[in-house]
Amino acid sequence: VYFESGDYDNAGRCFEEGLKICNELGNKHLMSIALGSLGRVYERKGDYDKAMQLFEEDLEITEELGDKQGKAIANGLIGELKGIQGYFEEALQYMEQNLQLSKEIGYQKGVAKALNILGDLYYATEDFHNAIKYYEEAIAITKEIKQPLVLASSLIEKGLAEIMINKTKEAKKSLLEGSQITVDLGNPDVVFQSRILEAHVLAKSNQQEEVENI
Secondary structure (H helix, E strand, O other), X not given: OOOOOOOHHHHHHHHHHHHHHHHHHOOHHHHHHHHHHHHHHHHHOOOHHHHHHHHHHHHHHHHHHOOHHHHHHHHHXXXXXXXXXXXXXXXXXXXXXXXXXXXXXXXXXXXXXXXXXXXXXXXXXXXXXXXXXXHHHHHHHHHHHOOHHHHHHHHHXXXXXXXXXXXXXXXXXXXXXXXXXXXXXXXXXXXXXXXXXXXXHHHHOOOHHHHHHO
């Protein structure tokens, strides 16, 4: 709950306590989950070295346990962070592994997240047509499995990609749908993304005064 609402300090405290208990119990499966969750907190707070260390520990445990779903998630966490750091080729490799494993075990939430991040990677390399393709695949799955946070991100990011290839009408539609979800979620990161897209759409419509108000 803390993480989803953007309260990363309290989220980190809870995950630290959880990890300590898992270590005491010797439960490696729960330890893997706690490591990945705590790594996400450090990632959001900008401590990428610490986040990567935790993600790699997570991946090592999942490989030791033969946990395909855990391995898929860990690969995804590393791939996403590699993308944030600008290592796009490495990021694509980890995300393709994530996508393949998620499909193998029918882990639809993982498939949706992998598709969304692959969209992000193609967006970052300015391959906007491929980015939109992956976002659309992610949107279709997230609607089916009801994952609003990933759905909102995919819609907003798809809109940004559409702006880049002058598809303003389509971007407005993505903004309208994504904005309503961001209001319901209240997640500050997604709200920020939504406001960026809104500014781009207004700028394309020559509404400079409204852009400045944002």
